[in-house]
Amino acid sequence: xxxxxxxSPAGEKPEVDAYSGVDTTGHEWDGIKELDNPLxxxxxxxxxxxxxxxxxxxxxxxALPAPPGFDGHTRGLRNHSERANVxxxxxxxxASRGPMFARLQQAAADGGIEAIERDPELLxxxxxxxxxxxxxxxxxxxxxxxxxxxxxxxxxxxVWIWDGTFEGIQYTLHKGIRWEQNPDTRFSQMPAYGQxxxxxxxxxxxxxxxxxxxxxxxxxxxxxxxxxxxxxxxQCSTCHGADGTGDRTIGAPNLVDRDxxxxxxxxxxxxxxxxxxxxxxxxxxxxxxxxxxxxxxxYVFLLxxxxxxxxxxxxxxxxxxxxxxxDGAAGR
Amino acid sequence: xxLIKNRPAPKAKAADxxxxxxxxxxxxxxxxxxxxxxxxIYPKLVHGKFRSAKWIFMILALGVYYLLxxxxxDRGPGAPDQAVLVDFANARFYFFxxxxxxxxxxxxxxxxxxxxxxxxxxxxxxxxxxCGYACPQTVWTDLFIAVERLFxxxxxxxxxxxxxxxxxxxxxRKISKHAVWLVIAAATGGAWILYFHDAFAVLExxxxxxxxxxxxxxxxxxxxxxxxxAGTMREQVCTYMxxxxxxxxxxxxxxxLNVMYRVDRGEPRGAHKKGESWEGxxxxxxxxxxxxxxxxxxDIREGAQLECIGCALCIDAxxxxxxxxxxxxxxxxxxxxxxxxxxxxxxxxxxxLLRPRVILYAALIAAVSGLMLFGLINRSxxxxxSYRDRNPNFVTLSDGTxxxxxxxxxxxxxxxxxxxxxxxxxxPMMRMRVIGATEAAPTRLAVPxxxxxxxxxxxxxxxxxxxxxxxxxxFVVTDPATGETARTEAVFITGEGGR
Ligand code: SF4
Ligand code: SF4
Numbered sequence: 076x077x078x079x080x081x082x083s084p085a086g087e088k089p090e091v092d093a094y095s096g097v098d099t100t101g102h103e104w105d106g107i108k109e110l111d112n113p114l115x116x117x118x119x120x121x122x123x124x125x126x127x128x129x130x131x132x133x134x135x136x137x138a139l140p141a142p143p144g145f146d147g148h149t150r151g152l153r154n155h156s157e158r159a160n161v162x163x164x165x166x167x168x169x170a171s172r173g174p175m176f177a178r179l180q181q182a183a184a185d186g187g188i189e190a191i192e193r194d195p196e197l198l199x200x201x202x203x204x205x206x207x208x209x210x211x212x213x214x215x216x217x218x219x220x221x222x223x224x225x226x227x228x229x230x231x232x233x234v235w236i237w238d239g240t241f242e243g244i245q246y247t248l249h250k251g252i253r254w255e256q257n258p259d260t261r262f263s264q265m266p267a268y269g270q271x272x273x274x275x276x277x278x279x280x281x282x283x284x285x286x287x288x289x290x291x292x293x294x295x296x297x298x299x300x301x302x303x304x305x306x307x308x309x310q311c312s313t314c315h316g317a318d319g320t321g322d323r324t325i326g327a328p329n330l331v332d333r334d335x336x337x338x339x340x341x342x343x344x345x346x347x348x349x350x351x352x353x354x355x356x357x358x359x360x361x362x363x364x365x366x367x368x369x370x371x372x373x374y375v376f377l378l379x380x381x382x383x384x385x386x387x388x389x390x391x392x393x394x395x396x397x398x399x400x401x402d403g404a405a406g407r
Numbered sequence: 408x409x410l411i412k413n414r415p416a417p418k419a420k421a422a423d424x425x426x427x428x429x430x431x432x433x434x435x436x437x438x439x440x441x442x443x444x445x446x447x448i449y450p451k452l453v454h455g456k457f458r459s460a461k462w463i464f465m466i467l468a469l470g471v472y473y474l475l476x477x478x479x480x481d482r483g484p485g486a487p488d489q490a491v492l493v494d495f496a497n498a499r500f501y502f503f504x505x506x507x508x509x510x511x512x513x514x515x516x517x518x519x520x521x522x523x524x525x526x527x528x529x530x531x532x533x534x535x536x537x538c539g540y541a542c543p544q545t546v547w548t549d550l551f552i553a554v555e556r557l558f559x560x561x562x563x564x565x566x567x568x569x570x571x572x573x574x575x576x577x578x579x580r581k582i583s584k585h586a587v588w589l590v591i592a593a594a595t596g597g598a599w600i601l602y603f604h605d606a607f608a609v610l611e612x613x614x615x616x617x618x619x620x621x622x623x624x625x626x627x628x629x630x631x632x633x634x635x636x637a638g639t640m641r642e643q644v645c646t647y648m649x650x651x652x653x654x655x656x657x658x659x660x661x662x663x664l665n666v667m668y669r670v671d672r673g674e675p676r677g678a679h680k681k682g683e684s685w686e687g688x689x690x691x692x693x694x695x696x697x698x699x700x701x702x703x704x705x706d707i708r709e710g711a712q713l714e715c716i717g718c719a720l721c722i723d724a725x726x727x728x729x730x731x732x733x734x735x736x737x738x739x740x741x742x743x744x745x746x747x748x749x750x751x752x753x754x755x756x757x758x759x760l761l762r763p764r765v766i767l768y769a770a771l772i773a774a775v776s777g778l779m780l781f782g783l784i785n786r787s788x789x790x791x792x793s794y795r796d797r798n799p800n801f802v803t804l805s806d807g808t809x810x811x812x813x814x815x816x817x818x819x820x821x822x823x824x825x826x827x828x829x830x831x832x833x834x835p836m837m838r839m840r841v842i843g844a845t846e847a848a849p850t851r852l853a854v855p856x857x858x859x860x861x862x863x864x865x866x867x868x869x870x871x872x873x874x875x876x877x878x879x880x881x882f883v884v885t886d887p888a889t890g891e892t893a894r895t896e897a898v899f900i901t902g903e904g905g906r
Contacts, residue, residue, distance in 0.1 A: 192842065192843045193843075193845065195843055195853060198842070198843045199861070202863070218798065218799075219798050220796060220797070220798030220799055222798055222799035229799070229802070231799055231802040231810075231812070232802045232803065232804055232805070233804045233805055234804075234805050332805045333805075334805060377842050377863065378812075379802065379810060379812060379865050380802070380804075
């Protein structure tokens with residue numbers, strides 16, 4: 076049981092603790108009396124010092140809001156501004172990175188990704204700068220390791236809806252995908268066959284069956300063979316090709332490579348046809364420096380899925396580069 | 408102990424030519440209160456073999472501390488030539504012929520373990536000799552007390568000075584003392600920063616205002632702590648702040664040699680008149696010279712106490728007295744609990760250094776130092792680590808090829824750049840690609856001197872070989888010039904068989 080009893084009414088002398096000789100406060104809990112010890116001196120000193128410090132701080136630093144009717148706050152004798160400091164620090168950072176970024180830019184302009192790869196120092200710089208820029212800007216959609224999510228492409232593999240060369244990636248970064256504010260953006264559009272009432276649900280299911288048959292995912296179905304094939308040839312083959320292999324120049328995905336941006340379950344495929352996917356990526360030239368975009372493009376390219384341009388691909392030793400995979404059989 | 412009770416009242420004179428010191432132990436039971444203000448302690452200067460040992464040790468310790476940063480050690484061009492250097496900027500630690508990388512901090516752990524074991528060993532043998540002689544707190548406090556004595560005189564003079572009202576004489580003595588203390592404190596803080604950069608350069612930069620801000624900061628912090636801990640707090644640090652007394656007392660046993668008052672010989676104590684016989688009484692004349700000499704302000708005659716740092720100055724103090732009253736030295740001496748008991752029972756004393764715990768500590772010390780020495784001698788100059796990409800764990804390419812990405816970290820601890828060859832030990836179908844390698848030399852890794860370098864590597868398994876969830880791989884780097892190799896194991900994940 077805890078009970079507080081105040082035994083020292085005003086005016087009465089406080090009881091003195093026999094052992095320590097210290098006054099008691101009159102508070103008692105379960106027979107334990109509270110001693111009226113002073114605060115430790117070191118504690119008090121620190122307390123006074125903080126008060127003194129606060130006064131000095133107010134004189135030198137921005138501290139007090141302006142009285143009503145006035146704008147802003149007191150400036151303090153030091154005229155300190157955190158915003159100015161940040162601006163200055165950023166400028167300093169920019170300047171310190173400048174030479175390396177200039178070298179990167181030069182190499183990319185002269186010899187593309189090969190030139191960057193040939194210079195170990197530049198390569199490491201581009202990878203590091205690209206990785207950090209990626210983490211800040213791209214990871215939200217594409218994932219920290221660029222592994223992608225449903226609707227957001229995996230950048231590690233060799234499947235590219237648009238162009239996977241170094242220059243192609245640079246272009247996409249600059250202009251964005253379906254970023255309507257940018258006139259040069261990469262643009263393609265698939266009709267929303269269901270939403271816009273162009274096809275019935277049954278017809279959509281039939282086309283989906285046909286597409287999955289093309290990709291070798293299911294055995295042909297009756298509806299797919301008849302209705303599905305007919306609709307595909309009329310509506311879809313213009314962009315995706317009669318065999319479904321797509322067309323990179325217009326951003327029409329390959330439908331037979333088993334890489335499905337919007338999921339590979341039958342209902343995913345039907346949903347894509349129903350609503351016509353419309354993925355958007357911003358044009359980063361509006362926000363990022365040219366050099367950062369170069370580093371980003373190098374980083375993404377070197378995640379391993381970047382496509383060599385035709386002429387360099389041919390120049391590679393067949394022992395190092397095998398087939399479609401740019402990974403070479405090397406160093407056995 | 409029975410003998411200590413019922414002590415007679417103190418007298419002004421303990422024996423012929425020996426005055427009783429007006430010294431009360433600060434920790435006597437009657438005066439030990441909870442909220443006790445610090446009582447100033449005025450240790451009296453003593454002379455004797457332990458005092459001399461402390462002076463010598465102080466000179467050695469301070470000499471090493473102040474001069475070590477200036478000792479040079481040639482490590483070849485490009486490498487720092489300071490014998491002892493903690494190079495934070497480049498993440499290296501140099502200690503004469505030893506150079507440690509961050510990956511090798513376990514040697515520091517080893518050193519700390521070794522230090523702890525050594526401390527256990529000497530404590531088991533000789534009690535708190537670390538506290539009494541080697542602890543920096545003791546060394547600097549001793550030095551500060553010596554300075555205090557220089558300006559304010561010995562114990563009695565100092566006590567009188569403190570009671571006096573302020574005067575010019577008192578003021579200049581106090582001011583000079585604090586000034587010299589500050590100089591020593593600044594030199595202490597100043598020497599500390601010399602261990603972290605080239606000492607000569609730091610010294611020059613420091614005085615021209617060019618040194619790093621951290622240098623000034625640590626200089627200020629260490630100056631402040633040295634001044635307060637050794638100048639104004641002194642024994643308070645040992646008694647209240649330091650955890651070591653609590654631990655160290657637990658490391659001694661009945662057979663450890665400790666600073667002890669030989670109660671069997673000293674009691675019953677009391678003043679001794681000239682010509683009086685020593686028969687039937689103890690050798691302690693209750694002069695309190697031992698209390699006056701104690702820098703911790705305690706009375707060793709009360710037995711082993713937490714506050715006692717084992718500095719043995721009370722031994723010197725009492726020995727001086729014993730010579731004066733013509734009794735054998737060693738009323739206070741290094742002795743063991745067991746021997747005092749034995750003597751009281753009339754048994755023979757014996758010193759037993761080789762006790763199980765001593766042997767155990769010695770064996771552990773030998774084992775740890777042997778292990779570290781082995782490691783240092785066989786330290787390789789080439790090391791390899793690998794980190795597999797986890798996000799994504801693996802990539803399936805359009806043709807069904809499965810690919811994993813790795814970062815290979817090569818540590819070249821040699822003083823010259825190297826060109827290494829990387830190879831694989833695994834399924835022969837596995838293909839490797841090194842990002843940045845040229846077509847002509849697809850497996851070449853160039854690592855500059857004395858650096859850690861990362862390389863991106865892709866391994867891929869063609870679709871026809873993807874038939875299991877994972878595959879063990881071993882990366883091997885070889886220096887074709889020296890034949891030196893390093894290897895690291897890794898795993899290749901395919902995602903086959905569910906994940
Ligand atoms: S032990 Fe020695 S120094 Fe201490 S009071 Fe006794 S005689 Fe004096
Ligand atoms: S009692 Fe003796 S050994 Fe212990 S601290 Fe005091 S002088 Fe030193």
